[in-house]
Each structure stands twice: as C-alpha cells, then as structure tokens.
Amino acid sequence: MLEPHGGRLVDRVLEGRSASELDDVPSITLTPPQFQEAVSIATGRLSPLEGFLNKNDFLKVVHDMTLEDGTTWPLPVVLDVDGEAASEIVPGERVRLDRPDGTPVGYIDAEEVYKHNKTETVKHVFGTDDDSHPGVRNYLDRDDFLVGGPISLFSEVRHGDYDLFPKETRVLFNHRNWDTVVGFQTRNAPHRAHEYIQKSALEQVDGLLVQPKIGAKKAGDYTDRTIIDAYGALIEHYYPHENVSLSVFPSKMRYAGPREAIFDALVRKNQGCTHFVVGRDHAGVKDFYDGFDAHTIFDEIDDIGIEPLFYNYSFYCTVCDGMVSQKICPHSDDEQIHPSGSKIREMIRSGTHPSEKMMRPEVADVIMDAEQPFVTADEGEEST
Incomplete structure (x- = not known):
C-alpha cells in the first residue's frame, strides 16, 4: 500500500489519559474548524504534521508550498488565538485544548507563539487579498497570534458514522x-x-x-x-x-x-x-x-x-x-x-x-x- 505522506502515518491519540492532569494550565477553546483540524492531525489525515505549524514551517508553506524540511505542503494549518490568550501561553509549556463546547479534548506542547501577516498570507495562499473571496475573508477574520507545536488528543473523535480514519x-x-x-x-x-x-x-x-x-x-x-x-x-x-x-x-x-x-x-x-x-x-x-x-x-x-x-x-x-x-x-x-x-x-x-x-x-x-x-x-x- 502507498506510504503516507512523509513516510509515516501520524498517530497523536493517547488513549487512557485524563484531562485532570491539565487542570492548572492555560487552555484554548477550539473553534469547530480548529477542532476538526486537531482531529485530522491526531489521526494521521494530515501526515506528516504532528501539530499546528511553527513559524518557520508556516512561512515556508505560505511562500514555497513546502515544510521547512522540504516536504510538499500547500496550506497553512494553524491555531490562531487573540492577544489575551497569547499572553497567557509560555513557549515550552503545555496548553490544554478544549472542544467548542468547552470539554477538554487534548493538549498542545506550545513551542512558539507568533504573529502572522494576514494580508501577505492570503496573497500567496489564495492569489488575492480581495475580501469578497470567502477563503480570504475567513483568513483575515482570524486572530492575530498563532500557537505552534505538536498536539495530542485523549481519544479518537469521530464526526458521524461515515468518518473513517x-x-x-x-x-x-x-x-x-x-x-x-x-x-x-x-x-x-x-x-x-x-x-x-x-x-x-x-x-x-x-x-x-x-x-x-x-x-x-x-x-x-x-x-x-x-x-x-x-x-x-x-x-x-x-x-x-x-x-x-x-x-x-x-x-x-x-x-x-x-x-x-x-x-x-x-x-x-x-x-x-x-x-x-x-x-x-x-x-x-x-x-x-x-x-x-x-x-x-x-x-x-x-x-x-x-x-x-x-x-x-x-x-x-x-x-x-x-x-x-x-x-x-x-x-x-x-x-x-x-x-x-x-x-x-x-x-x-x-x-x-x-x-x-x-x-x-x-x-x-x-x-x-x-x-x-x-x-x-x-x-x-x-x-x-
């Protein structure tokens, strides 16, 4: 069978882990699209990504359609947060990830918190900064800071009966x-x-x-x-x-x-x-x-x-x-x-x-x- 992209199917699901160990750490409540991306990362759909993009990978993807190691990757997969949330995250520490309903679902080992130039990004990714383009409008509406680092989920999350990992x-x-x-x-x-x-x-x-x-x-x-x-x-x-x-x-x-x-x-x-x-x-x-x-x-x-x-x-x-x-x-x-x-x-x-x-x-x-x-x-x- 064809190898996964990057040569290995990523698995970032930690069955049996408890959310209680993260009670005293900062948390990010994921939007529905962020939640879907976290699940896709953890279950290998987005291999070789093991988490949301760090700054160097992000810039390479935006400008060159590759990760920093040269692997082809065309779209930024990022976790955006506002300034208040960004100020509470210390690079090198663990941050809990919550579902959109507030239920803990996993964590990110935050390696970086960085700002992104949204206008420059959409010009490269979408070929335009015209906000009548729905993808451009959606990206320009993102928060100003990105959190990069590997993620782990406490269990597999299936989006309906037809969701096959x-x-x-x-x-x-x-x-x-x-x-x-x-x-x-x-x-x-x-x-x-x-x-x-x-x-x-x-x-x-x-x-x-x-x-x-x-x-x-x-x-x-x-x-x-x-x-x-x-x-x-x-x-x-x-x-x-x-x-x-x-x-x-x-x-x-x-x-x-x-x-x-x-x-x-x-x-x-x-x-x-x-x-x-x-x-x-x-x-x-x-x-x-x-x-x-x-x-x-x-x-x-x-x-x-x-x-x-x-x-x-x-x-x-x-x-x-x-x-x-x-x-x-x-x-x-x-x-x-x-x-x-x-x-x-x-x-x-x-x-x-x-x-x-x-x-x-x-x-x-x-x-x-x-x-x-x-x-x-x-x-x-x-x-x-």
Missing part, C-alpha cells in the same frame, strides 16, 4: 484487495457529471473512495447531511457496492483553488489512495481561478506520490445520447446539457425537479425532500 480505510482497502484506489473530493451533492467522472476513474483502478468534505462552507452550498444522503442514494442505485466506499473528510472549505487541490490529494494519499481526481475548477470560487489552474499546479511541484487524474468538462450530449466530455464529443454547444451545480441549486430552490440528464431522480428526491438542503450562513456546520 486513515488506518481504517487502509485496512478496508486491503480487505477488499484494492491495490489501486482513486479518491474523489467533493463539497456538492452529485450530479451526472460527477457520476461520469467517478465511473471513468473507477475504470482505471480497483476501488473508488468518495469522500465529501464536511464542515464550514459558504452560504448556498449543500449541507453536510444532504451531501451524504445524496451520495448514499447514488451509490445504492447506480454503483457496484464492492468497488466503492463512502467516507467523509471533516474540514472546512478554504476555496483555495489549486493549492487546495494538492492539499486534498495529500489527504487521500494518507487515507491510502493511489490516485486522485482533479476536475475543473477544483475548490474554486467565482472567477478567482482559471478552470484548469488546479491541473497545472501539479506540474509546478515535486512528485507527491499520488497520481492525479485530470478531467475536462463533462455534460450530456443529445446526439451521443449519454454523458461525455469535451475530449470525446464532436457535437456543438446546442447539443450539450451541462449539469451546472449552480443551475441545479436554483431549480431545487424554485421547486423544479432537475432533468434526469442533469441529476439522477433518486438523488434529486433526497435533496428536495431535505428540510434544509443548503447552508444558510457562512458559519457552516460543526458535524453531521
């Missing part, structure tokens, strides 16, 4: 004799183009891991529950069950375009995938990125040990009478029915059932029957 998906892939596995990242309920790409990718490998990103999203995105239930319906009715697995990646969306494509690929590498689908405008938003920036960035970095599978625009062609892509369909735009995610969401909001050429009826039924299929505020969701 890397050590578990690796066992699952071995059990199913999948030597090659393609990972598919999504923040949407599936339409026909998603299905076409996934099945095209599955033709090349032994298994498919569909792994929606669950967590904070922008207003108008599908809710976590809707995405999971919609994929459940698609897999039940249209996929070979022995070749497909549905899991989740608890994480906020950063909308960092090409950098997030690399990040998402590395997470699936740690899950045990050998291949990763990179479609059009991966993790993009509005027109901040070219549709294929997420493809070309893989030529600009060192080999990261997982093979990207690049896909072009996919659509239903009335002449071909099926789902196709630009690469294989010779017909005019007039014959193409594009299953645009924004168009489908508009139809659902208006009570119109999307055509079967755009979305499977079983999937559309799940969405239209949902009490609240869309995120109503930028704060997003903590878990499923």
